[in-house]
Amino acid sequence: MTHYRLYYAPGACSLAAHIALEEIRRAGLADYATTRLLLPSGDQRRPEFLALNPRGHVPVLRYRLDGQEGVLTENLAILQFLASRHPQARLLPAEPARAAQAWEWLSWLATDVHAHAFMQVFYPARYAQDPGAQAAVESSGRALLKRDWSDLESRLPEQVLEADFSVGRFSVVDAYLIVFYRWAKRYGFAPEHQYPRWTALTQRTLARDSVRQAFADEGVNLDDPLPARPAPTPFREHAA
Ligand SMILES: N[C@@H](CCC(=O)N[C@@H](CS)C(=O)NCC(=O)O)C(=O)O
Structure with a gap:
């Protein structure tokens, strides 16, 4: 069975891949683990993460497939990969x-x-x-x-x-x-x-259920307020 690891930041665009993986897991098609990054703390610029994605962005998906390790970046590529690897999960329309x-x-x-x-x-x-x-x-x-x-x-x-x-x-x-x-x-x-x-x-x-689970795992809600922003600096970061 394929096993995945998703590198995500709470509430960031990586949440879409998290939901897709949860759909796949609930359909009994594959399992996954996650690694959480905190963007305001600069985790995306740590050397160990840049080794996976030199662009310093989440999401990153690591996978093991037919004995081979792979690393994939970019939301659309990851969503497409998951959908085509697991057609039974029906994550994209077939027609x-x-x-x-x-x-x-x-x-x-x-x-x-x-x-x-x-x-x-x-x-x-x-x-x-x-x-x-x-x-x-x-x-x-x-x-x-x-x-x-x-x-x-x-x-x-x-x-x-x-x-x-x-x-x-x-x-x-x-x-x-x-x-x-x-x-x-x-x-x-x-x-x-x-x-x-x-x-x-x-x-x-x-x-x-998959969406509620991914939100709960990331500790986010639809109604989370935006935290107060620090004063503008050239390295100002957002909280997604
Ligand atoms: N083109 C990339 C963009 C990914 C992206 O911008 N991710 C944001 C989170 S939503 C990020 O990691 N930002 C950290 C940063 O820019 O320092 C994709 O679609 O996967």
């Missing part, structure tokens, strides 16, 4: 048009929403030195996110209000979307008051 929709969601979330918009909000000091310019970067990220949330809400099918997930059955898209919903709440976008489809989808996702 081509549905699968393409899933990839449409995953690629937009990883690039426009995470890498483009949220990075400006999380790490403005990586874009500008001057505190005034950093505030401008953060507000640019917030404006992008506001646009993204409207786009997201309008693209979710009406059926998510009553049943269904983003692309029909539960998939890793929903595991990834709930990470962003939690971040949206923490960063003051109040999605529960503005986006009924995304909120209904989130509640349905949160009702899954």
